Amino acid sequence: MPDQPSLFSGMDGDAPTSPPPPTTPQRIARVLLEETALELDYLIPDDLAARIQPGTRVHIPLQNRKETAVVLQILDDSPFADKLKPISSTVGSRPMFTATLLQLAQWTSQYYLSPVRQVLRAMLPEAVRSKPETFLSDSHLTLTNPPDAEALEKLQKTAPLQARIIHLLQSSGGEATLSQLRQQLHSATQVVHALVRKNIISRSEVRVERDPFQDEEFLPSSPLTFTEEQQAAFTQILLNLNTPADERKPILLHGVTGSGKTELYLQAIAHVLTQNQTALVLVPEISLTPQTIERFKSRFSDRKERIAVLHSHLSEGERHDEWFKIHENRADIVIGARSAIFAPLQNLGIIVVDEEHEPSYKQDENPRYHARDLAIVRAKLEKCPVLLGSATPSLETWTNARSGKYLHLHLTKRTDHKTLPLIRVVDMRLEKRKTKDGVAILSEVLRIAIQRRLDQGEQIILFLNRRGFNTAVTCLDCGTTVRCPDCDIPFTFHKTDNRLVCHVCGMRSLPPKKCAQCNTPTLLFGGFGTERAEATLRTVFPTARIARVDTDVMNRKNQLRDTLRDFRSQKIDLLIGTQMIAKGLDFPNVTLVGVLNADLSLNLPDFRAAERTFQLLTQVAGRAGRGEIKGEVLIQTYAPHSPAIQFARHADYDGYAEQELEHRSNFGPYPPHTHAILIGSRSKQAALAEFTLQNLATKLKKSLPNGTIIHDPCPSPLAKAHGQYRFQLLLLTDKIRPLLAQLKATLTDMTFPEEVIVTWDIDPTTLM
Template structure:
């Protein structure tokens, strides 16, 4: 190869498990730079993952790069992380890397970072108070209330309050109510919010973790709801940031957990650069925050699962809040689990990682309580509630088989809600389903609306008078008469958030009721409004789905009513009982978090089920250990390791033939891996595609990975695979 140019190994966003050689005469090229290259008839953006003086391709056939971006987007440690994910999850390296960086960065020569500002109320605003604002200035009021709660807000937080925030901030500034300051970097930590005293459990957990000042160790911080895990996180971050240039990564499972955590952190880390990374940011905001982290300026990064890949040159600590949450598992593209990737990253960078939850995943619980290597995995317990004299809520099961239920509500639950209204306390009605009702039913022939593209029923959305598929998004007008028999007596059956809302308005016409689900919180402002209204007691009854079951602190909420839980008790998914217990434990923790007694009413036809017996005593440990016994007998996770091969096509015969070929070849590759026959999933058809899957199971992760190394390349070569869309899911959570 001539000395006139170098060979660049370029990873591209294509479904091919290889890199591509290109030539360049640029002498200062580095691994991690973005590059534009010709690829067939297209121009593509790739990333340099290797530099060489030789290539297996003839020099005259080598194509030259088109452009090279001067910015290096990842370092050696980040590249090691990408390689691990590509190899472990058996996903092409180029797609792995390019799925983990901000989309705005994929355009070469992106603009430099804009200045970042924080906004605060002036002493004048604090003295006058929000009541002095004109009554109709609702956006101004929302911003002022948010600033009272958070002390400082950045532009992203203000945008989540209102898309018209700039005009409102300008008005408040002209009134002398708001001042802004450019973010100060590398300043010392000082705290303005009151610092609570740690109780004995919190202090012991903090002391134990900081003993491991150097090196990798994974800690499970297991604490009952309201036990003050967040305060332990804050103290650990304070300790970590004492080290010069140190950075901390905090992972949360969902976007809606970010605002409250961010507000609390900002009030304690007022002079530390804190950025967030999640999908509600604009492309430019995400790129700016990502660069601040990459350049070491952002000392604290709070983000959802994709943030685990954020390059941070001085990373000193990783914290995972609600580690059990299934949202940490990506279900499309690179099917990684952010918790597992974070543990690998912590080990690679030789730093501690802390995983906090009231209901650990069984995998983490098993690792923490059964490990023989205490140097690698630690277990810490918080058994006291952080607020003094605050007790765990009392959990009661209402036997709906013995109680007259009216429109989904037993008289016991109705009386409990009425009691809270009289006491000026708040109630949460929890149902794990959105929409007006599951199905529209014909009273004559029992016809129900079904999606023509999926094997699922259409859900009634009464406000829009539409039927909608929650799987593929198909939407149609609600019929006036039965398409099957012509009967006009069509009625919604089952429970849903919209129907519950209407029922509660009938029972309690004077109550202030708010429904919160993904239908009612599609705007950025809606969720932020909820927190403020709950805090300022502008809501009496909150109706919510699983998005409200975790992480939120409502100090005046004393009652939780849980409807429609029984469908999960006998699910074919072996993780269903674990998820149900976790969800019910989490939602129960919303009740009585301050100095008021909390109660939880669970309506069920099976009040003596072991799940409810364990819930009544808040005994996660007993329940988890019983589940582990069942999993061990059944040879399921965490005692074995699973891989799921999912396939879909327009014709079922193509799917089954492909999976049968895959099964036979897998059986030939290893006698240490069990290969099960192809089966149809619960959702047999989705978006017009016929679906089936097969499972691989092994007691050895090494044996399973060894098989995959040979099996996945074979799958790519199956001719029928061109007619079948297939994916390999390592450590699957959904079947």
């Protein structure tokens, strides 16, 4: 028997000690704290090593508390290696951020001058960040040992509820969930417990997905035959898909309304799916989401369960489950609004940005990113194509396409030989003289046109981008307008609620009975919004079935989807609404579109006002005549000779773009000839907000890059909001990166008064 080693071997010199086994250096994680933006190093415990990689959220000890952080890097060493604490645990079973999304976060942080922690926070829905992997569950029941007929008959007498559960399971093929049984028997839970104890049924827990479309039925659809223009465009898209990533260009799909852009999206994505890749589709408006989802789930009916949706109208639980469907690689197609650009899709094969010109792709809170621009950056990082679609491209995108930076595909005709609608402009200066109160809502021309279409069983859309009943309450004696005290803008009167409402801060109050300044009761409720227009329509067309679509009435979940579905099934004759119905929607029986006040967006103090007006009019006009009957559009305006209105009337995008670009070159130069940065300050003290911006402007002027134009600080067009006075400073440059570096350095060096909030917006879409 061999000698046993002494417990004290190596201590008394009698036996040599064996060298210790080589140790594997412990890896180190550099993490970013989510709340404080600190970057710290921590040891990775051996039991967590397999689960921790860049993008993993972790709990770490910090002083006497536990903090949440994101792993940015895995390191082999750290200057503080001998003092590091270990990571406590991981958040979730897998990394929350892919390597590409971490790169995208870094790019977004650098370009939009936003802390990385804020970008990472924006990448995760609140439900995912606060309660990750909190899924609903249900009991799956299986009838494993059913009693024979005699035993079941006896059970019917002694325990009738147990017998009923057995019958229900038998009728459903021997399997059902507990929630299904509860729908037919309230006490099912206790009865099931008893049957499990008797070993008659078995029970297992299963995850329940909160699917926002679980009750929907989608009829399968087949690919449509391309027109010649579509086929030529599709060939170019396929060539782009097969082009080496470093030679690939973003694609602008510039097609008139009704030219079949969506069909090209669908068939391009179908091709990508055959390559075992995934697709991301961005839409600008919630109103477009239901119809887009319907088209995609119908076309890809064999994999409709692998289509995920991300937008703000989902419940927190639905958004949580849809995000994890993507995160767990159970989704091939993701459809969503701007935040969906951060969807954790892997193996991306294509990104589609529908209606790429829409300003709603721009986030108005920090980080103030533009989803279209991030789509182009992400596509480059993912080495996949990006397809930008629009009938009225933004001038930035159109300029890039014209210069050859983007591939420009043009669809000039509607599908199936359908023609663009006839567009007529109605001069409301003449109509106003005919009305008793001076307010012309419906011109005689539009009234006759609506009646004719109603008589023919056709449908009408009326567009007015202003909510409420009256847009101002003014004293006829002294001229005082009732204004919001916190925002200094006129209150809007909502007749249904009998309230004055501020459409900026939401303040509500009862309408006055007399003027607060001169104490006279001669108050004029003037102007009109969608609520008053609806009331007028119901009076003029009493038998018509009318529905209104704006944020005042579309406040119930799925109400917008249900309304649009009723309109499509022709349960509604006339739809009046704001920009929620102005674009992207396809209703074949709509033959007349009326724009009640085309001047609202035209008169805004913004260099993009004319562009927005042209785009909006062209888009809303495109809702008419998409079926077999030729469409008609009537535009009511007090500025009939405006270039934006006249070019929209003739559907002449190229003509409009040329003159608008020349205009911006002569009077700026404004984007897209330059990049813009809008710096804002706000405070309850107007003088302090203005002085802060003047001080910042003085410091910036000392070392601005060549080619930079800096305007003087001035009050914002919306000079007061939420009780704070607002000022702004506009910078224009053709060298954006040097200016960003200078701005970042200046902002870092400056200390602003606590009472002043300073913001900055890179490439703003509005100056309001």
